[in-house]
Amino acid sequence: MTTTSERRVGHRICPLCESTCGLLVELDGRRISGVAPNPSDLMSAGHSCAKGLGLGRIEGDPDRIRTPLLRTAEGDFREASWDEAFAEINRRLPEFVSGDPGSCAIYHGNPAAHHLDATFYLGELIAALGTRNIYSPASVDTWPKNLAQMLLYGTGLGLTLPDIDRTDYLLILGSNPLVSNGSTVTAPGMEGRLRALRERGGTVVVVDPVRTRTAEVADLHVPIRPGTDALFLLGVLSVIATEGLTRPDRIPAVVDGLEEMLALASDYVPSAVAQACGIDVELITAVARGFANASAAVAHSRIGTCMQEFGTLANWLVEVLTIVTGNLDRPGGAMFSLPAAGGQNTWPVTRPPKLMFDRWRSRVRDLPEAMGELPAVCFAEEILTPGPGRTRALITLAGNPARSLPNSDAIEKALDAVEFMVSVDCYLNETTRYADVILPPPPLVTRGHHDVTLSHFQIRNVARYTPPLLELADDELSEWQILLRLAAIAKGTPDRAVEELDDEVAAVATRRAAKLAGCDPEQALRATGSRRGPDRLLDLRLRSGPYGDRFDVDSGGLTLALLEANPNGIDYGPLTSRIPEVLRTPNGRINLTPDMITADLPRLRESLRPPDDGLLLINRRQRRGMNTWLHNALPQPDSGQCALLIGPADAAQRGLVDGDRVAVASQVATVSAEIRIDTSLRPGVVSMPHGWGHDGRGLRTAAAASAPGTNYNALVDDHTQLEALTASPIFNGVPVSVTRMDEEYH
Ligand SMILES: Nc1nc2c(c(=O)[nH]1)N[C@H]1C(S)=C(S)[C@@H](COP(=O)(O)OP(=O)(O)OC[C@H]3O[C@@H](n4cnc5c(=O)[nH]c(N)nc54)[C@H](O)[C@@H]3O)O[C@H]1N2
Ligand SMILES: Nc1nc2c(c(=O)[nH]1)N[C@H]1C(S)=C(S)[C@@H](COP(=O)(O)OP(=O)(O)OC[C@H]3O[C@@H](n4cnc5c(=O)[nH]c(N)nc54)[C@H](O)[C@@H]3O)O[C@H]1N2
Ligand code: SF4
Ligand SMILES: [Mo]
Numbered sequence: 114m115t116t117t118s119e120r121r122v123g124h125r126i127c128p129l130c131e132s133t134c135g136l137l138v139e140l141d142g143r144r145i146s147g148v149a150p151n152p153s154d155l156m157s158a159g160h161s162c163a164k165g166l167g168l169g170r171i172e173g174d175p176d177r178i179r180t181p182l183l184r185t186a187e188g189d190f191r192e193a194s195w196d197e198a199f200a201e202i203n204r205r206l207p208e209f210v211s212g213d214p215g216s217c218a219i220y221h222g223n224p225a226a227h228h229l230d231a232t233f234y235l236g237e238l239i240a241a242l243g244t245r246n247i248y249s250p251a252s253v254d255t256w257p258k259n260l261a262q263m264l265l266y267g268t269g270l271g272l273t274l275p276d277i278d279r280t281d282y283l284l285i286l287g288s289n290p291l292v293s294n295g296s297t298v299t300a301p302g303m304e305g306r307l308r309a310l311r312e313r314g315g316t317v318v319v320v321d322p323v324r325t326r327t328a329e330v331a332d333l334h335v336p337i338r339p340g341t342d343a344l345f346l347l348g349v350l351s352v353i354a355t356e357g358l359t360r361p362d363r364i365p366a367v368v369d370g371l372e373e374m375l376a377l378a379s380d381y382v383p384s385a386v387a388q389a390c391g392i393d394v395e396l397i398t399a400v401a402r403g404f405a406n407a408s409a410a411v412a413h414s415r416i417g418t419c420m421q422e423f424g425t426l427a428n429w430l431v432e433v434l435t436i437v438t439g440n441l442d443r444p445g446g447a448m449f450s451l452p453a454a455g456g457q458n459t460w461p462v463t464r465p466p467k468l469m470f471d472r473w474r475s476r477v478r479d480l481p482e483a484m485g486e487l488p489a490v491c492f493a494e495e496i497l498t499p500g501p502g503r504t505r506a507l508i509t510l511a512g513n514p515a516r517s518l519p520n521s522d523a524i525e526k527a528l529d530a531v532e533f534m535v536s537v538d539c540y541l542n543e544t545t546r547y548a549d550v551i552l553p554p555p556p557l558v559t560r561g562h563h564d565v566t567l568s569h570f571q572i573r574n575v576a577r578y579t580p581p582l583l584e585l586a587d588d589e590l591s592e593w594q595i596l597l598r599l600a601a602i603a604k605g606t607p608d609r610a611v612e613e614l615d616d617e618v619a620a621v622a623t624r625r626a627a628k629l630a631g632c633d634p635e636q637a638l639r640a641t642g643s644r645r646g647p648d649r650l651l652d653l654r655l656r657s658g659p660y661g662d663r664f665d666v667d668s669g670g671l672t673l674a675l676l677e678a679n680p681n682g683i684d685y686g687p688l689t690s691r692i693p694e695v696l697r698t699p700n701g702r703i704n705l706t707p708d709m710i711t712a713d714l715p716r717l718r719e720s721l722r723p724p725d726d727g728l729l730l731i732n733r734r735q736r737r738g739m740n741t742w743l744h745n746a747l748p749q750p751d752s753g754q755c756a757l758l759i760g761p762a763d764a765a766q767r768g769l770v771d772g773d774r775v776a777v778a779s780q781v782a783t784v785s786a787e788i789r790i791d792t793s794l795r796p797g798v799v800s801m802p803h804g805w806g807h808d809g810r811g812l813r814t815a816a817a818a819s820a821p822g823t824n825y826n827a828l829v830d831d832h833t834q835l836e837a838l839t840a841s842p843i844f845n846g847v848p849v850s851v852t853r854m855d856e857e858y859h
Pocket of ligand 2: 223416512518540592739740742803804844
């Protein structure tokens with residue numbers, strides 16, 4: 114591949130968000146000189162956004178780390194060679210592996226879910242460290258949804274998807290895809306899809322405390338009080354139960370507990386829940402009838418329903434609503450994808466499946482594991498609480514817990530207290546400033562891209578791969594190489610060649626793939642030829658996956674080579690019915706009323722009281738942002754982007770006017786913000802964006818630090834206010850007081 118200064122254009126799937134848009138990237142030498150949407154991409158068909166089109170600026174950001182950094186005796190950082198950096202890690206890390214097993218934790222952040230390196234090689238590092246102290250944003254993001262679906266369908270990842278392109282009624286709860294571009298659903302160009310849905314006579318309903326951009330384009334907006342989705346859904350289900358609107362003829366035969374479920378819901382008639390939800394009885398009834406009477410209907414829930422007090426209940430009821438109205442596993446309803454590289458919902462069950470929840474618990478607070486990780490609210494206390502088993506060392510990969518986890522103050526204290534810390538990251542930011550060694554990822558365009566995880570969320574079965582556009586330069590290491598070298602150090606074999614380690618990983622993957630494909634491992638190994646690294650592992654997964662060639666057995670079957678020859682993707686068509694084969698529950702059936710979930714209903718019932726008149730803080734996303742990390746490369750155009758939005762009545766009640774500077778106080782901290790009066794919020798609700806607060810010493814993010822913004826997560830409690838089943842923090846619906854700053858000082 115050429116790396117000279119000639120210009121050329123290549124395909125690249127955008128790695129920034131779950132839309133996975135196909136882009137055309139122009140390179141001038143090693144520099145990204147232009148980015149355009151790819152109109153021929155079979156998933157995104159020309160959709161993109163300012164972030165994807167800004168990849169050149171993101172990659173070219175002068176503040177981006179390109180050379181390993183080592184902490185100096187003075188507490189600053191200096192550039193170092195890779196050998197020096199690994200030598201330092203080898204000097205310090207082994208103590209926390211063999212000397213004090215399990216005392217090194219890992220935090221892997223959002224971008225790690227968007228590349229093959231971490232997908233395939235992070236497990237090697239985790240195994241080498243022998244630690245159960247593993248954290249990621251999943252526990253602040255999706256766990257309530259994962260758990261609800263795990264209990265209903267058997268896997269936490271093979272989630273149901275809203276078949277948006279074929280539905281007649283789409284009920285969106287707690288998501289604003291016109292800004293976020295969607296989550297746990299990969300459907301690029303959501304605005305166009307919603308428009309098409311309405312143009313074919315369908316209905317879009319948005320349940321959100323804010324009349325968001327998505328609510329603006331909907332037929333109906335339900336301005337719910339934060340945290341009351343479970344009550345609202347029970348109200349809807351009670352109407353369906355009493356009016357006999359279920360569709361037993363369309364409910365799969367494997368569904369158990371319909372009568373019990375309807376009896377449970379009957380207790381929550383609309384008039385009983387309306388006041389707590391802050392919405393009219395008529396609206397609840399209208400949604401129930403509209404949903405149940407549509408020829409195809411589906412509910413889709415996301416972050417607003419997860420980061421709240423009753424997250425698992427809400428996400429369970431979303432599925433129940435879809436199931437009892439006869440919309441599970443049918444076109445236009447909730448369906449399962451068939452991901453090209455396979456996964457939890459395609460691999461055969463070889464033994465009674467075990468629930469990937471609560472298999473072990475955290476040391477300090479005895480909180481349950483989910484899908485191999487501990488709740489992120491344990492992160493700080495596991496470091497700060499003395500005693501055997503304390504976390505003493507930390508590796509972060511593509512994450513910024515200092516700004517993305519709750520109670521930032523505790524998180525930063527913990528990062529400061531860690532005895533040794535390595536960060537694999539491209540910025541010196543609020544988290545990595547505490548590291549002893551920072552290892553930079555290589556340029557994005559040196560990576561091949563296929564979304565192993567996100568293809569579980571695609572609303573159409575399309576397989577895509579975009580190859581690396583550049584080879585690694587001499588002074589660059591890929592993240593999979595970094596991960597394998599860290600694993601080698603952790604295993605006490607720092608000098609082993611990465612190639613040899615990679616062959617070992619591939620040998621295990623080959624045996625597994627051969628078994629899946631029903632062929633000889635030798636044949637599988639031969640078929641992958643000279644491929645190495647993530648590409649080889651991907652080829653193994655694709656060829657043993659649902660469309661695979663089973664290693665030259667089915668000619669025309671899927672291979673990585675076939676995807677390379679089709680950079681716009683290969684279309685395997687719309688989602689198809691997969692029940693019962695997709696189910697991974699112990700008895701292969703769907704129990705509508707799992708005990709673990711229904712045991713939480715008394716807590717919900719207790720919440721059925723008239724709301725007080727305090728303010729609840731909720732979160733909003735911004736179009737140019739990506740959690741904490743794009744503010745440096747893509748500054749926000751609007752200086753008021755971090756403002757606290759407040760409704761006119763709530764502002765008037767507190768004597769506040771637009772532009773006032775206010776103190777926002779929660780039970781853990783007080784921050785200051787400027788207010789903007791905004792009519793899109795329901796009364797009693799204020800909103801701020803997350804990911805800001807680029808302040809404090811030692812940052813190397815000049816643009817972000819020049820407009821640091823307010824840190825939302827300083828306000829969020831990591832202890833008393835948690836979702837009961839998963840211990841997810843409650844980012845949405847934080848009780849706060851808002852007072853004018855000058856009042857405080859006079
Ligand atoms: N531009 C941009 N895009 C992003 C990101 C980003 O930071 N910026 N982050 C990415 C990530 S990591 C994720 S996980 C996804 C998330 O994608 P989404 O789930 O779409 O997230 P949000 O846009 O925050 O939408 C959540 C909505 O829930 C509402 N809400 C708050 N509380 C409640 C409640 O109690 N009930 C209900 N029904 N609604 C409530 C909020 O008002 C908000 O409109 O976005 C991704 N895309
Ligand atoms: N209040 C509030 N808090 C929230 C949320 C919210 O809605 N409200 N959302 C939550 C959600 S959904 C999520 S997913 C989390 C996100 O939480 P995190 O994943 O911790 O935060 P990000 O800002 O996504 O962190 C990205 C990090 O990866 C680095 N990075 C970027 N690209 C690469 C790469 O290619 N390789 C490597 N090694 N590093 C890279 C960046 O420099 C940055 O440090 O935040 C959560 N926190
Ligand atoms: S919508 Fe998401 S995937 Fe598409 S260009 Fe924007 S950031 Fe990238
Ligand atoms: Mo997320």
